[in-house]
Structure formats: structure tokens, C-alpha cells
Amino acid sequence: MLTKRNISTVKLEKMSDILKSIAHPIRLEIIELLEEYGTLGVTEIQQKLTIEQSLLSHHLTKMKDKGILSSVREGKNLFYSISLTHIEGIFDCMGKCDID
Amino acid sequence: MLTKRNISTVKLEKMSDILKSIAHPIRLEIIELLEEYGTLGVTEIQQKLTIEQSLLSHHLTKMKDKGILSSVREGKNLFYSISLTHIEGIFDCMGKCDID
DNA sequence: TGAATATATCGTCATACGTTCATACAATTG
């Protein structure tokens, strides 16, 4: 009996929406990369993850749609970065749980 | 360029597995309740959430299978509690992001 | 304008998930 949070239904839905959007190894890795580098081009991410171009694009687009990432075009290139600030905190949160 | 985490593939998979298991409004609410009360019987949870018995049971079972919850029987009743310690930290984590 | 590069989108398939209903199992009580 620690805390009384009383989180609203709407907020619980938004939370689960965000969690769903990042609950995937590739997406977590993208977030990890963007935390480290701040901003990365699609091609750079692709090289670091060695996954198919269209698959990466899907993951990026979905996270962008959910407001987790944002992108800026510079010429031919699109640069992605984290727009939902502090979402990287998920790594600390998970780290505190005794995973594995 | 804040942190270099270098989280292993295995760990990313485990993390996403856990996130998937909680990324649902009902499940988040169950976790919230169990954080507040420590332990609750199935019937008590059901009354608080006003959802169908079998639906609740499914959610509880799945989170138990993933090691997020655990249960103890006392007579006819089953009491659930959080077994993945610090998972409630997810609420603080989400709270820090500017959701809504 | 045509070719090259960078990225998104579409169609399809397989698989997973959430919900409901019906039923089964467990423990207790009469």
C-alpha cells in the first residue's frame, strides 16, 4: 500500500498506447540509438541495425505517428530524433526491475 | 548524445516482452491497484474494475505467466500481487513524459 | 528531363492479441 495514483482511464489508454508503440526490440533499439546520438538519418540507423529498409521505415513511421519520434528533412535525407522527451527513462525503469 | 547503454539483444527482447505484457489499460490498472493495496483477491479486483470474470482471469494469467504477477491461494480465493518488483516505476516513467 | 539515391507506401501473408461464451476445476459448506 504505497501510493494512491488514481490515474484516469484516458491516461491509462494513452500510456498503454505509448507502451504498445515501443514494445518491440527493434523500436527499443532505435530509441536507444537516438538517445545516444540525438539525431540520426534513416540510412545511418539502417546500417547500425542491419534490417530491411521498408521494415525500418515502418517502425519509424509508426513511432512518429504516435508522437514518440519526429523527423526533419535535409535534402534527400530524413533525420529522426526523439520527440517524446524522457521516454528513454524506460530503460532505467526496466533496469530497476530484475530482468533476467 | 547522453548515454551509451549498449543493451544486449536478449535484454531488449525481454524488455519488449514485459512492455507488451503490460501495454493494455486493464493491465495497467491492475498493476496500479496492486501497487496501492499490495495484495488483492480476484473478486476484489473484479469489483474495482467491473469487468467480466473470465476477461480478468485471462489478463491475470498472462501477466502471471510473464512473471509480472504472482498468486497465492487461500481457500477458495486467489490473491494476486506484483512479483516483478519496481514495475510500478512505469507510472513515474510515463508521468515524466508529457503525456496529454 | 532522366538517372540515381533516399525513404515511404501498398498488398499480402502469417501470427498474435483481446474479447466473449461455455465449460471445467477447486475449495467449502450443508
Next chain:
DNA sequence: CAATTGTATGAACGTATGACGATATATTCA
């Protein structure tokens, strides 16, 4: 042991998700 209460399980259904390949769009450069 029959009835009752508490909880889980399994089948069935609709829907969402992830992966892949092919194609489309955007930008630049020759």
C-alpha cells in the same frame, strides 16, 4: 456427496501487428 462460490481454461471470432517484396514518391544532380 451435492450444491455453491471462486477462478481458470479452451474454442471461436474479429481485429491488429509484424515481416516481406514490390512499387511509388521525393530530392538532387548530371
